[in-house]
Amino acid sequence: MATVSRVNLRIEDAGKNSSRVHLSYRICFSHCEAMAGSTFVENVTLRGDDPVWDDHLITLRNGCIRAQNGCIDREITRVVSNSVLDEDPDTIIFGWVIGNKDEIYGRVRLTPFAPTGSRGDSNIVSANFGPAGR
Template structure:
């Protein structure tokens, strides 16, 4: 299986306030492939999730990448992805607000989870429109 190393998450700080304003979220990593993957020409599908780090259950905050195909190469590949994410999405541990007044700021803890899944081809099917006619013994079409 591909080896993912040197995973880094960076979230832009500062800038305009308000829950609708956005911050640049950057994830970088390096992926290296083994000999069998190289010989096979294996293609992997990348998914990068932004998750909230919590004691019991890590919440899904955003999907930063989903569906990009990466082909195994002899050289390791360095990837860097930057997406704009709203502050309200980054606020995974909401602050305490009473009667509309914020009284306690809760620190948010985020991490990136990278998954590379070997691509598996699958087919597709579709139907055409329905054409009506009379092609039988009594028909004229």
């Protein structure tokens, strides 16, 4: 089974109410996955850490990756608006700003790709095609 390790998040100021997000991680594939040419859906997100449930903030990557021998190191760098990262909004009382710390973490998920079918339907055309329509 493919494994994800060494997940590391850094966030630095990028000016103009935005931050530069760096997320690095390592993916290791098994020998059998590499031999089979297995494909995985690689989903990388930022999440806000909260006591009851964690909030999805933004998807940084959602695509396919093919297994290869050994391990690969990956890194994503994106400029993200601070309004997206502000997962615990500050409180303002009578003009006083009480800052609430935002707790952000990155999540990397690998899901084995399984091909599925697809279907699409057209619009509906309404008419009388029988004797009443002639």
